[in-house]
Amino acid sequence: MSLPEVLGRFAPDCSSLPQTVFNDPEVLDAELARIFTRSWLFLAHESEVAVSGDYVTRRMGRDQVIVSRGEDGQIRVMRNACTHRGTLLCKATLGNTSHFMCPYHAWTFDNTGRLRGVPEARPAYGTFDKSSRDLRRARTEVYQGLVFATWDDDAEPLADFLGDFAWYLDALVGGDGAAWEVAGPPQRYTIKANWKLSCENFGGDGYHVPYAHRAPIEGGLFGTEDTGTGGPSGRVVWTPQGHTARVGYHPAGSGIPAYHGYPDEQRAEFAAKAKPEVFAVLENSDVLHGNVFPNLSFIQTVITYTGDEVEPTAFLALRLALPISPTETEMLNFALVPRNAPDAWKQKSVLACVRTHGAAAGLFESDDVDNFTAVTFTGDGAIAARTDLDYSMGARLPRPEPDDWPGPGESVPHDHSEYTHRAYYTTWLRHLREDA
Amino acid sequence: MSLPEVLGRFAPDCSSLPQTVFNDPEVLDAELARIFTRSWLFLAHESEVAVSGDYVTRRMGRDQVIVSRGEDGQIRVMRNACTHRGTLLCKATLGNTSHFMCPYHAWTFDNTGRLRGVPEARPAYGTFDKSSRDLRRARTEVYQGLVFATWDDDAEPLADFLGDFAWYLDALVGGDGAAWEVAGPPQRYTIKANWKLSCENFGGDGYHVPYAHRAPIEGGLFGTEDTGTGGPSGRVVWTPQGHTARVGYHPAGSGIPAYHGYPDEQRAEFAAKAKPEVFAVLENSDVLHGNVFPNLSFIQTVITYTGDEVEPTAFLALRLALPISPTETEMLNFALVPRNAPDAWKQKSVLACVRTHGAAAGLFESDDVDNFTAVTFTGDGAIAARTDLDYSMGARLPRPEPDDWPGPGESVPHDHSEYTHRAYYTTWLRHLREDA
Amino acid sequence: MSLPEVLGRFAPDCSSLPQTVFNDPEVLDAELARIFTRSWLFLAHESEVAVSGDYVTRRMGRDQVIVSRGEDGQIRVMRNACTHRGTLLCKATLGNTSHFMCPYHAWTFDNTGRLRGVPEARPAYGTFDKSSRDLRRARTEVYQGLVFATWDDDAEPLADFLGDFAWYLDALVGGDGAAWEVAGPPQRYTIKANWKLSCENFGGDGYHVPYAHRAPIEGGLFGTEDTGTGGPSGRVVWTPQGHTARVGYHPAGSGIPAYHGYPDEQRAEFAAKAKPEVFAVLENSDVLHGNVFPNLSFIQTVITYTGDEVEPTAFLALRLALPISPTETEMLNFALVPRNAPDAWKQKSVLACVRTHGAAAGLFESDDVDNFTAVTFTGDGAIAARTDLDYSMGARLPRPEPDDWPGPGESVPHDHSEYTHRAYYTTWLRHLREDA
Amino acid sequence: MSTHAAVTEFLFEESAALDETRYGDWLDLLTEDFRYEVPQPITPQSPDEPQYTSRMPISSESKGSLRMRFDRMSSEYAWADRPKHFLRHFVSNIRVRRIGDDVWEVRSNVLVARSRTSEETVLATAGRLDVLHGNPKDGFRLAARTVHLDVEVPSAAQLAPIY
Amino acid sequence: MSTHAAVTEFLFEESAALDETRYGDWLDLLTEDFRYEVPQPITPQSPDEPQYTSRMPISSESKGSLRMRFDRMSSEYAWADRPKHFLRHFVSNIRVRRIGDDVWEVRSNVLVARSRTSEETVLATAGRLDVLHGNPKDGFRLAARTVHLDVEVPSAAQLAPIY
Amino acid sequence: MSTHAAVTEFLFEESAALDETRYGDWLDLLTEDFRYEVPQPITPQSPDEPQYTSRMPISSESKGSLRMRFDRMSSEYAWADRPKHFLRHFVSNIRVRRIGDDVWEVRSNVLVARSRTSEETVLATAGRLDVLHGNPKDGFRLAARTVHLDVEVPSAAQLAPIY
Numbered sequence A, B, C: 001m002s003l004p005e006v007l008g009r010f011a012p013d014c015s016s017l018p019q020t021v022f023n024d025p026e027v028l029d030a031e032l033a034r035i036f037t038r039s040w041l042f043l044a045h046e047s048e049v050a051v052s053g054d055y056v057t058r059r060m061g062r063d064q065v066i067v068s069r070g071e072d073g074q075i076r077v078m079r080n081a082c083t084h085r086g087t088l089l090c091k092a093t094l095g096n097t098s099h100f101m102c103p104y105h106a107w108t109f110d111n112t113g114r115l116r117g118v119p120e121a122r123p124a125y126g127t128f129d130k131s132s133r134d135l136r137r138a139r140t141e142v143y144q145g146l147v148f149a150t151w152d153d154d155a156e157p158l159a160d161f162l163g164d165f166a167w168y169l170d171a172l173v174g175g176d177g178a179a180w181e182v183a184g185p186p187q188r189y190t191i192k193a194n195w196k197l198s199c200e201n202f203g204g205d206g207y208h209v210p211y212a213h214r215a216p217i218e219g220g221l222f223g224t225e226d227t228g229t230g231g232p233s234g235r236v237v238w239t240p241q242g243h244t245a246r247v248g249y250h251p252a253g254s255g256i257p258a259y260h261g262y263p264d265e266q267r268a269e270f271a272a273k274a275k276p277e278v279f280a281v282l283e284n285s286d287v288l289h290g291n292v293f294p295n296l297s298f299i300q301t302v303i304t305y306t307g308d309e310v311e312p313t314a315f316l317a318l319r320l321a322l323p324i325s326p327t328e329t330e331m332l333n334f335a336l337v338p339r340n341a342p343d344a345w346k347q348k349s350v351l352a353c354v355r356t357h358g359a360a361a362g363l364f365e366s367d368d369v370d371n372f373t374a375v376t377f378t379g380d381g382a383i384a385a386r387t388d389l390d391y392s393m394g395a396r397l398p399r400p401e402p403d404d405w406p407g408p409g410e411s412v413p414h415d416h417s418e419y420t421h422r423a424y425y426t427t428w429l430r431h432l433r434e435d436a
Numbered sequence D, E, F: 001m002s003t004h005a006a007v008t009e010f011l012f013e014e015s016a017a018l019d020e021t022r023y024g025d026w027l028d029l030l031t032e033d034f035r036y037e038v039p040q041p042i043t044p045q046s047p048d049e050p051q052y053t054s055r056m057p058i059s060s061e062s063k064g065s066l067r068m069r070f071d072r073m074s075s076e077y078a079w080a081d082r083p084k085h086f087l088r089h090f091v092s093n094i095r096v097r098r099i100g101d102d103v104w105e106v107r108s109n110v111l112v113a114r115s116r117t118s119e120e121t122v123l124a125t126a127g128r129l130d131v132l133h134g135n136p137k138d139g140f141r142l143a144a145r146t147v148h149l150d151v152e153v154p155s156a157a158q159l160a161p162i163y
């Protein structure tokens, strides 16, 4: 099937879409060319490059880049490839340096990407315009500690790209991105699944929680007290840029405060900084998770029990899904902790994250990965290539009337629905239909 | 080379064909789309799903399916993929169940493929037409215990697809498919060879036997008595549907009865059921093997010696060749034994099969696989891509006059010839030339 | 990007070229079809098939071939694939045989590629024109002991293909190719890099030596005496056929004789055979390396110290780069030694070669392979696919006036430049632009 | 029996309990305060810096959390662990050092082979640093295990087993 | 020498005989009624059901059938076995249990590496359940071997060796 | 301690020195005239001809050349060896034979796992033929090692380690 045929199979409202978007190499090529070179992409947390000279090596799509903090304190993202003949400049995962020297002919770039040294420049090249050979830089902006970059010089500013969704990122970090730091370098691992399957799931999909995660829930991961009426009571949110989120709720009046599971001092700090609407939204919530288009997922929730003490502990995790091939994805898991929380608490939060939502989290996450893999697996085949999947949940019901829920963007209290999936693919489709 | 160019290289009578049909990914894509979605494909032996609820998981081409016997006793074949968002439903190789529950959102299908349970169907979806989301079923028919299915609702009935070749399947099972059962779940293994190379070989190719298998034959696998004049005395058979077979013969008057190597009681049962022409065809035969287009091969022969006692023992094996890539194939080996034969005999038959024609049969089969691999191996290259192979054996000789051999279909007593190869590829070419 | 778009990105003088030539599968397909089926390709050294019946199995591009010396003493190159149905004929790396028997149906070819035996030819085929089924042979010619072949019957003679570059091959072997032999069967190994990266480097690239190889040079590999003014003093050479070379020089008057590092007797022999201009060119040289278009590289140099005694020892190595995929290459390393040199010296020469320029040469070669891999690695990505690399070194400087350096071909004393790279890709581009 | 032989026997039995999914038997081989940690492998700039960080480890488990995980596996809804996979440990290069009274530091290299349904076998290798309590006469208990994976970006299949 | 050490030595020598294609030596290490079986791996629905079935095994060999196979290899027409391939066994996690007078049940884990001509090395892993007759003083004979492959759909290259 | 046990311990410590990049420690385990050779694997026509040739070996090193190589690694410009890679040896099937006074021929099978930065782990297998000098009481020194790779066309990653 050609790419136009694939795109032509989408239902207008994305309530149905061809399974082959998870398997077709031509689709991935188009995604890399039309999304990953134009969208703002998440790269790193500011705290990973805390001081001048700090750097981490990452990918944007499949392009190798360096995220580096220059002597001027500014964070930049640049291709990790020498502008002479393309050699990978930096092979380390992370480090601190003022300069990167190419191992082939020793061209040397400073950590802002500027070409500083060309051995024998004059005799070898004659007049040599060094500035024409700076590392290719991606436009870089930081929001609430999250470092984004785009290759597209004509892209809208990051603030516009995030739009109303910025409010939810604010909510995530208690209004103060600078208060957070990564617990450590991110976990990295590969899964045999298309990259979008994790993103669409993180952006909503409350429907899978009671079924896919039935075993650990019954095991007491979220506690054993029955907090009430039962039934899905969350809310899904989306914006025109394709950003999606879900807030899960305990029954009204459960008395669970916003930022439950964080140390009390921390909650007080958040209260001082965050807007009242944020508190209204987060009160009685048990989870906030979502996906910044295209591939940055996040989750903040409270884990009560993982086999040791019963003690509600919050964690905040970021999840980056980097395509390797249509059927293989590299995942990066970042745990964020409040910089000023006690070390012992930080460790507990990391433990809660690692045991339930980490790379090797046998207690929860493994069932999700198993599903992403199982969808990708069935996509191989001639009949599979002509099969459409069903993303219609909620599409045939009347859209709930607007209510006074204070979060921005579009949202409905239809927790178990596929509104967010459709919003995600509507944006995806818009990008894919743009010419290369 | 484009697909039309590849097809254009075939000699009109298929006496020469481009080697690239064994290596070109575009050719495999076309095969999957034009053959594997339209032909009747072998799936399983009826005895593998003997009672209601029994199932095995298999592939049709590269599509995942479940072969299941419903509570109504009927065998059905259906996609092993949830109709919601595509998750693999059943990961086991075999089992018995009334329902398949999807691990992602717990949609539940009964073993006829009917969607029975959708959690929260009403609140989540509103009016939900469950029947529109039954598992995609393939048309299924059984012939002599062999379960076939096709994705093409407009396909001719299985009987028409088999045509005259049904007679040879009857002969294979002594006229009574129900008398047979699989010895156990099939052997499965992969070979680095194109899937057609095994099929074309099984459908005839008596020419390779004395040379490729010289070592085991000299070792006494088929006995050590010289049964006569020597020289090839078999017969090759084909039908317009591309089905092909070969009957090998001892010299006339060798006094070898039909179904030699089976227990006497068994032979008596066959005699009671099978047509006299079958006996005329099988008398003095030492082997009956063939291939049901596109990819079900079979062989029935007698092994005399594999290192233990000298004792002629028959076996009947089915061989399914499932493409993984142009150059890799999954093989399934089934051993069929008469249900009522003594257990000790069954074991000997399995032993004869496993040691000579099994996945790890160092005594015979390994030389075939080695050749299939070696052909595929030389197909990689720019000169290889422009090379034609020679399938002309017998094509330049006058076709022998029809004789009174009682088997149906077209056949010639030109044992060492490539009539069957040409018949196979003539059908193959007809399918490949049909539009997608 | 389509192939014409890729080719369209080249600067007219090849001073800039798209990085994707190292990663694009379509580019490799075109290379195989347009270069590797038309150019003269190096196969083996004459001494590998020293006597009648000797053979080695090799590849031309990705096509399997046998290089064999017939009973008539002539060396021939032929496809290693049966002309019946394509089976690989010979699986050994090397050996001696008069005939190759196909394992499938026992067709037998003599070591000139002539089909000699077809079992049952008459009854199976009728009139059978054996000569129409000889192995496909490639035109074969030998120059100075180097065996070349081409699939193109219309190709110019080898002498014309080598042109002025033959002079440098003469220089390499002291004017007498017959005086040399391979030390043993070549080393073989694979690298995760495009095949051209090794070739372009060997054909010049003096610029990388002091930087990529700084550690071993500082370790004393080439000795520790300072031989003078420093600064690059080599010369790069190229011919219109895309052949390229570099001669590195000690400062004038260093008193280093031609063929330094060979036994004195050997140098005397060379002096008797080689032209005076060769001596003029090689005097005071420390290295002669280059690349015969497309993929035969060579190097002759002197190693002073590898951890044992300090003792200048010369070696001559050939390096063949065989594409496996755009990003993987098989390398063959041949060490040539003067046939009549003392065994002890031969071993020292091999040691010098193996430790510095061998498959596992941790002291020198590993840094080159690391760079070739690192260039290929950064080529994966959507931005990478639109990136051009800089091969302009020397292109913006006035070309030095012709001088009296006696070597033929075009050459400039601009040691650290990319003249040779541009010459290589200019020829490459001419071939790629020819129709398939 | 020498300590080395006894420790070797203990480690082989311990691996067999995992490979044969005898999780109860396996838990019985652990001390109550058992700690299992898989630090995150990284490639630092300088060879003098460590290749592993525990700030955000790949795994950090206690006897309690492992028991919870095993309990889960007996559930019909343990999707990722059902159906059963093929698992096998290859333990070699065992080096034993006494670090206290009846306390032993045991280093070993482990290769783990895992396959699920019709998937190819996935191999993974790691170094293990164990602390054992006990002695050849009374038997041993595993008090701690740290696993140094030999790969920076493992596959999910390589992360699934306990090493 | 302890029984464990003697059994270990026996198994290493036995593997070496296979790796070095000393088939006569290898056959001499077997009892006359030696049985070699590789059951078919399957993935059953329930974790309580067995992962292997012997109804139609992958291999079922006797000393006689193996001798026939080795004899064949000495033929010039043993196409699949010529030219020689590279083969190496890695035997580890050896566990010995006495099950009768001079009769031992020996479990081991085995990784087999195989390569032919210019092919990449193919690795395969399995558990082995051996029955040995004998004792350290008189030596051992291998009376039975069952091989549990760690993969449901092995490649032909993985099936070629004797484990 | 038996000779076999002592040799085993020696080989495990020796591997650990390589895996942990303690090159000085490793060199101390070698005799002054130590020879390390990796012959070129080939596939000869006949099974009676050798599968390895030393005429142009893959590697041929002395203690001096290895010291030079290790010295180089401490340079900032040892591009191929920086940053540090992950490396692990799995030594098994150790067979010891006395061939002289305090001289031992030791055969072992070795699997080496190597990974660099974000690359997948590359495995390689080989047989080793070592000559050891010494005895359990005074300790051993490695006097020679020959490595028989199990693959004719290894990858560069498989050739990088010392086996």
Ligand code: FES
Pocket: A082, A083, A084, A085, A086, A087, A102, A103, A104, A105, A106, A107
């Ligand atoms: S490629 Fe970087 S300096 Fe030449």
Ligand code: FES
Pocket: B082, B083, B084, B085, B086, B087, B102, B103, B104, B105, B106, B107
């Ligand atoms: S994918 Fe099967 S229930 Fe949702």
Ligand code: FES
Pocket: C082, C083, C084, C085, C086, C087, C102, C103, C104, C105, C106, C107
């Ligand atoms: S393929 Fe070679 S003889 Fe038939």
Ligand SMILES: [Fe+3]
Pocket: A208, A209, A212, A213, A368
């Ligand atoms: Fe989930």
Ligand SMILES: [Fe+3]
Pocket: B208, B209, B212, B213, B368
């Ligand atoms: Fe056959």
Ligand SMILES: [Fe+3]
Pocket: C208, C209, C212, C213, C368
């Ligand atoms: Fe170099």
